[in-house]
Amino acid sequence: MRIALLALITTLSACTPDTPAAPAAGIDKSPRSRVLETGAMTLQGSGPVGRLDIHLIGFHPLKDDPQQQMEAHHYCRQVNEEFAQCALFDSDAAHARLTGIEYLISGRLFGRLPADERRYWHPHNGxxxxxxLSAPNLPLPAERALMRSKMNSYGKTWHLWHDGQELPLGDPKLAWSFNREGEIDPALVAARDRAGTISTDQRRRDRESLRALARPQFGVDALREAFPQATPWPGVVDAEPLQGPVD
Incomplete structure (x- = not known):
């Protein structure tokens, strides 16, 4: 199966540098805790966590506050051909903070959702x-095959730990996707490009053949009022476009 093969490639690929995340509140681990941790790792195994073997890097704005934007490292399991589940971290470091969760579904499953549920699910074509959206360490052909399998899909994402916090405080926040040129902070993209070996522009050019697969998706225009000067990307079209001016 294609997804299983890609997951195996991802697992065996070289890891990106282990840069430390911002520390959480609390005192350092005691020697006793470290011994217990080592014993647990040896005797208990990793259970379902060990199946989170697909690594994706994406960027999320909060739907109700889209100026708040962040890089999110997704560690995912492809449960079946139409459903995946991911744990989100703020980096790929060993001590990264678990910041949220995301569920991914196919366009077909999205079409079965009731209307009031659809407002939680963001489109992925943009x-x-x-x-x-990148799959670090995969060669471009393998990454393109993985992205092809995600065309026209949707994600439901909740962030629980926000920038500037020592602990995950307050209500979970619904995150969204970027669907137009000019919505994302260019500094986020530039930082990711510096850390990798393939640029965002290279990935965009490599995926031009996927544009023919794109269907109109719900939620493409969700951030249009927050970014009135943003311009459409070819192939990224809202299934129910907003009408009239937004400024």
Whole structure:
């Protein structure tokens, strides 16, 4: 199966540098805790966590506050051909903070959702065709095959630990996707490009063939009022476009 093969490639690929995340509140681990941790790792195994073997890097704005934007490292399991589940971290470091969760479904499953549920699910075609969504360490052909399998899919993402916090405080926040040129902070993309070996522009050009697969998706225009000067990406079209001016 294609996804299983890609997951295996991802697992065996070289890891990116282990840069430390911002520390959480609390005192350092005691020697006793470290011994217990080592014993647990040896005797208990990793259970379902060990199946989170697909690594994706994406960028999320909060739907109700889209100026708050962050890089999110997704560690995912492809449960079946139409459903995946991911744990989100703020980096790929060993001590990264678990910041949220995301569920991914196919366009077919999205079409079965009731209307009031659809407002929680963001479209993925913009992330894919823009080159923003990446699978680090995969060669471009393998990454393109993985992205092809995600065309026209949707994600439901909740962030629980926000920038500037020592602990995950307050209510979970619904995150969204970027669907137009000019919505994302260019500094986020530039930082990711500096850390990798393939640029966002390279990924965008490599995925041009996927544009023919793109269907209109719900939620593409969700951030349009927050970014009135943003311009459409080819192939990224809202299934129910907003009408009239937004400024």
């Amino acid at each position: 992330e894919i065709l823009s080159g923003q």
